[in-house]
Amino acid sequence: MAMTRRGVLxxxxxxxxxxxxxxxxxxxxxxxxxVVPYAPGG
Structure with missing residues (x-):
């Protein structure tokens, strides 16, 4: 069975x-x- 170029690549x-x-x-x-730029609790 021969190896094709596509198969080798x-x-x-x-x-x-x-x-x-x-x-x-x-x-x-x-x-x-x-890091969240807001205070806890909104």
Whole structure:
């Protein structure tokens, strides 16, 4: 079975996408602070 150019490019893209997904850190790595410009209670 011959590999087509589309198949090779698709496999390369999938491997690159998987590698990028594994390289990312867990987000968020610390608590997120939300700043609200209003006083409590309205």
């Amino acid at each position: 698709g496999a390369t893209w999938l491997l690159a996408a998987a590698r990028a997904a594994l390289a990312q850190a867990a987000w968020p790595s610390r608590p997120v602070s939300i």
